[in-house]
Amino acid sequence: MVAYDPQRVVEKDIEDVQMVRSFLGQWPVTWINVSGLGDLSVITKLGEIFNIHRLALEDVINVHQRPKVEQYKDYCYIVVRAVLEKEGYASEQVSIFLGKNFVLSFQEQARTYFDPIIVRIREGKGRTRTAGPDHLTYALIDAIIDGYFPVLERFGELVESLEDSIIAQPGAQFIEQIHDMRHGLLTLRRAAWPLREAMATLYRDPIPLIDNEERVYLRDCYDHMVQIIDLLENYRDVTSGLMEVYLSSISNRTNEIMKVLTSITVVLLPLTLIAGIYGMNFDTGASPWNMPELTWRAGYPFALGLMALVALILILYFRIKGWWGSPPKMKG
Amino acid sequence: MVAYDPQRVVEKDIEDVQMVRSFLGQWPVTWINVSGLGDLSVITKLGEIFNIHRLALEDVINVHQRPKVEQYKDYCYIVVRAVLEKEGYASEQVSIFLGKNFVLSFQEQARTYFDPIIVRIREGKGRTRTAGPDHLTYALIDAIIDGYFPVLERFGELVESLEDSIIAQPGAQFIEQIHDMRHGLLTLRRAAWPLREAMATLYRDPIPLIDNEERVYLRDCYDHMVQIIDLLENYRDVTSGLMEVYLSSISNRTNEIMKVLTSITVVLLPLTLIAGIYGMNFDTGASPWNMPELTWRAGYPFALGLMALVALILILYFRIKGWWGSPPKMKG
């Protein structure tokens, strides 16, 4: 846990929650960041100190909340979801309480996306130090939203590489990959859509705790969310098109295989029949009508020639119908 | 049937409906829970006592209502649907009448989801005992909504296990399972969507019977409903994707089978033709052109060798085209 104030900066790892009381009221901005929700008693005590509603505290602990903005009398409760790439498009809940002179944030686990803000406060760079708790809230949300972009970028690269592979060589493993991708997208969308709504609420609704000047910044957050959702919808369209591309490619392959099977079969079956006919055991002696070819001088070459002729005609026929290799444009 | 009041608690199994009159007005909150709609006369009498509109009473009995909130002069009529897992995603109607000093609830059958509330009232824990009938209404609705989550969780597990099985081994039985799943989802969605709307009405609209403080609690109910619907929509997307996954898997399998058929046929047909040719009965004596191979010393090994050669060439050809096992990446 870290506590900070503008003008002077005090940073502390708080061990006793009661210490917080002494800071409250003394400093224009106090930020308490709880990383990890393991210690329930800490959360309860903080809830008492900041006079937070029981239902809001329950939402902090139950980490399956949708991003939302809830106004209470003395504070504003904001739920944001951060995306985690390394764990396969999961998302993590971050709860932020914005009060008159405090910001209280809860992370599911200790992560690093708030580190740059702490550095900025320490070094007194930018507006964060001089502005109120509303700007700090913006900075926290902005840090989380900025974490979406690299994840989406890598997702986009994955989609594109998958696309090329499917068209080049469709195989069964892509079904699972596409399906996994859709799952990932659903997870991301479930985090992003309500976050956009929450951002819209923050910058549009008249929340007394948020300064008008801050709204420009929050509008920027909202703009980022709109861009993120734009990308997500784009990926969604592409991904849903991928399954169709896959099905079409498979259909096309089956069609190609069928062509090979059919043409080979159709060319060889008549030859086999001819061979079969000349393999019949009719008694050539019984009558001159019985298989006179067998005793011809050139009977065998004649039979082979007949086969070659039939094969040639059939092959030509398939060439004209465009089933056999010749029209190269067709195979693109 | 059970009746209760705060401060003191009186619990009774009411036999004569007229007994209710004596409680009404005497206690700040009277809760009458009718489990089972078998006895029509009881419902009619209660309707008379609480002065309930004929159409509302009809809706109580006709258990196919959508969740809704209807305001009447002296009371508010709320229809909620509880999900029943054990009977295959059915849903059950619960009608709640919220009056100034009474709550009247009708269950389709005697179920246990109201039991914890009765216990809480008995033991005087939480706000339920001290707050008005609006909080009791909230508690009833909350108990019903909480019943959705375990059902959805198990549904989610089912979806996931089905997903894995389909990709591993697509079979005809999945068509029916996916179809059943969709049916289940439709049932759940038909219960959940209007319930969300009803919750929105309850917490947003100015209903005089509901205290402003209670609205925070009802907003929590609404939040839960939004989460439930989020999950349902998620499952819907996944389920509708499953059918596509199934179709693609089947197409892919057919394609694989076609490859086997085609390659075997294409390899063996020429060999059969060669065998057929050497089985022709041309008179080798009639002319030296007639099948001289038959009298060659190594004619037979030559023929077998020819076959082996043709087979080898064709197998190599298929290997290169990637139809036959060799390129292992392709089969994932």
Add this chain to the structure above:
Amino acid sequence: MVAYDPQRVVEKDIEDVQMVRSFLGQWPVTWINVSGLGDLSVITKLGEIFNIHRLALEDVINVHQRPKVEQYKDYCYIVVRAVLEKEGYASEQVSIFLGKNFVLSFQEQARTYFDPIIVRIREGKGRTRTAGPDHLTYALIDAIIDGYFPVLERFGELVESLEDSIIAQPGAQFIEQIHDMRHGLLTLRRAAWPLREAMATLYRDPIPLIDNEERVYLRDCYDHMVQIIDLLENYRDVTSGLMEVYLSSISNRTNEIMKVLTSITVVLLPLTLIAGIYGMNFDTGASPWNMPELTWRAGYPFALGLMALVALILILYFRIKGWWGSPPKMKG
């Protein structure tokens, strides 16, 4: 045609349209029901008597109107569509004019769904007799809307039976049945959706001719419409899923057939090849290398054994790959 008034009831089959004038103004409620739109002069005369706008009269005659509510100065024009099951999900237009002291209704053909209302009026049961023309209008609409439920119920049964048959045994005739079903649904939806909107207009909009007390009843009508549309949308989802189920089943069947073809072909082709080889006419005397098997003592059993062995190996191979009957779970 029938005319009625509360307190006293007068029922007449009107022959001369001018008779209507004598009733108008004398009685608090006069209801004229025209069954069948054959006689255009009657409609024109009624239009004159009740001072109805030319465009509204045109709509009465042109029976392809969507359900709607149109307010004119002295009356309100309501178009409702009744579903007709026996003629294959057609719908029939019923036009109702609600005036200060009259209700004028036009049916496409003489049907019986208004009969219970006439009986109720005759016997003076319920509110209909004592309430104004707005309640009569409600009663008429309610009677029509109630006619949707049995139709939908039977539709639902049809869908379910079709579902079971398709999964059990997919065949070409289902394509047509599903397509017909969709047609039916489209017809029903085209009647139901605007009817819901019309009901919403009736109960929400401030129409001076409708009493506030009646609004509760009209809200009930609206509720019924919402339920009907809920059911229709449900059927739509199921029906559109059916085509997919059908396609999947067919794909699956083709796949099964392919398996049979492929496995039989692949097992028998090598055997045929072996038979073909031993049918070659190489001169066994020319060289000891030429088909020595033919002169072996056990050559024939050896050949048969070889065939059996090859067949066995291939069958085993297919069993392991799961194409041939053995893994019973796979066929569900």
Add this chain to the structure above:
Amino acid sequence: MVAYDPQRVVEKDIEDVQMVRSFLGQWPVTWINVSGLGDLSVITKLGEIFNIHRLALEDVINVHQRPKVEQYKDYCYIVVRAVLEKEGYASEQVSIFLGKNFVLSFQEQARTYFDPIIVRIREGKGRTRTAGPDHLTYALIDAIIDGYFPVLERFGELVESLEDSIIAQPGAQFIEQIHDMRHGLLTLRRAAWPLREAMATLYRDPIPLIDNEERVYLRDCYDHMVQIIDLLENYRDVTSGLMEVYLSSISNRTNEIMKVLTSITVVLLPLTLIAGIYGMNFDTGASPWNMPELTWRAGYPFALGLMALVALILILYFRIKGWWGSPPKMKG
């Protein structure tokens, strides 16, 4: 070009655009109809006379506008699209300027749909002659909208005939027909949807140039548009279902063909194998084990009988599995 006024009627083919000025102001209603947009100078001059905005004039000439209603200070600019059946579901732009005492209409080409209006004005029938320019505008729009119905009717007939043909005998030509149909629908919808919106604007928005009494007529136009769009959406659903029906039918056919191929192959292959076996040249003299059947007295009938038996068993097997003709319900 034609000019008309009520009370008296003056009809002229205007050669000099300046003549228009003399009519303006003199007559309560002046209607100038320009058929064909070939002569740009005429349009520019009319634009000057009636003081029309440059952008509106550009829209008149650029005939790819969507139907819309634009209000300017002194006039109202309405774009309507008429459907043209004979040229394959194209649509034509008609621009109407409604001023205080004039109506100015531009047709892409000289067509006949305004002729009945001219006749009505000449003969003084109906309201058109006595009402203001707003009623004339309504009459023009109504004439154009009425032109949609016969086109849609014939479209509906086409859809239905196509439907029957596809189910009876699916063939490649239907793909193109369905695709053309969709194109046609897209064209019609692109004309109809914004026209509906334009109609809604005309009858709902407070446009000072339109009398309240006229709104009833415009609402009728709007109603017609709603009906047209209803029909179009209906056709769209049916048409998009058609492609699915087509695909299902083709799948089904392929399945049927596969059944024939598979059953014939599976029945004949074993027979061919048996024939092949008895065609092997084993030396029956070398050992009694070598093909003793060949020297049996009834060897040949035995072989034929064996074949017949095998064929019979297989045919029976397929009959039981329902692949071969017998269960007639299956083929519908």
Add this chain to the structure above:
Amino acid sequence: MVAYDPQRVVEKDIEDVQMVRSFLGQWPVTWINVSGLGDLSVITKLGEIFNIHRLALEDVINVHQRPKVEQYKDYCYIVVRAVLEKEGYASEQVSIFLGKNFVLSFQEQARTYFDPIIVRIREGKGRTRTAGPDHLTYALIDAIIDGYFPVLERFGELVESLEDSIIAQPGAQFIEQIHDMRHGLLTLRRAAWPLREAMATLYRDPIPLIDNEERVYLRDCYDHMVQIIDLLENYRDVTSGLMEVYLSSISNRTNEIMKVLTSITVVLLPLTLIAGIYGMNFDTGASPWNMPELTWRAGYPFALGLMALVALILILYFRIKGWWGSPPKMKG
């Protein structure tokens, strides 16, 4: 960089950003166009001179913004996206700042679409010279939007040519082409949709910097955007239909190939069986029952005749079933 003012025109390639200050305030309209975002210091300095918010400047540099309109105290920030055809349906960001007496525009790269405006200003034609900075802004936006039409036109031609090719000869290369097309459409739509919204904001919302007279012009821009989106949605429908057309064509082709395979196989297999039967080596001498045909005088012609008969019957059968060429209507 170019600077201009009405009445007199001054055009300069600015080297020192500070020069801008001297123009500001002196001239009613100053337009600075920055082509290329390479030089960050210039942008920062311009930002200082015109007092532009840090976040807006960041959006200028980060060229993945969606089109939008943002109002600040002294200026209005408009982001527009221009489409670039030659680089495969990419889009380029153009940022426009509209102030009281200045217009500041940033292009990603130096392009020519603003050239006609500069010419118009130079020559003093049209309204641009005399009107304020709002008209210049309109002119810039209009120039960008007009750039969409030729791109869309060529896209439409591509779609149509693709359509014809697919129906004529479906091949694997189309899958990629259709997929590329969809990508292009997605890119275009992502640029066009928010641009439409931005245009709606510009012409509808009360922005003090925009004159009421200019709104007519901006409405025209909005109209163009609506038309563009109409076209895009149209192409989207057609493109998504194309994949279905492709799949249907492939299915149809597979079906046709299956017919050829099946009919050839089914015709030739029985003949091969007959040939095989007469190739059996039964000892004709052992019994008169053993293959008496072999010793018949006309045994061979009989066998050939039998084959011809069987083939004929089967061919006739397929003709009747419509699989073989004869019913020409079927192949369209």
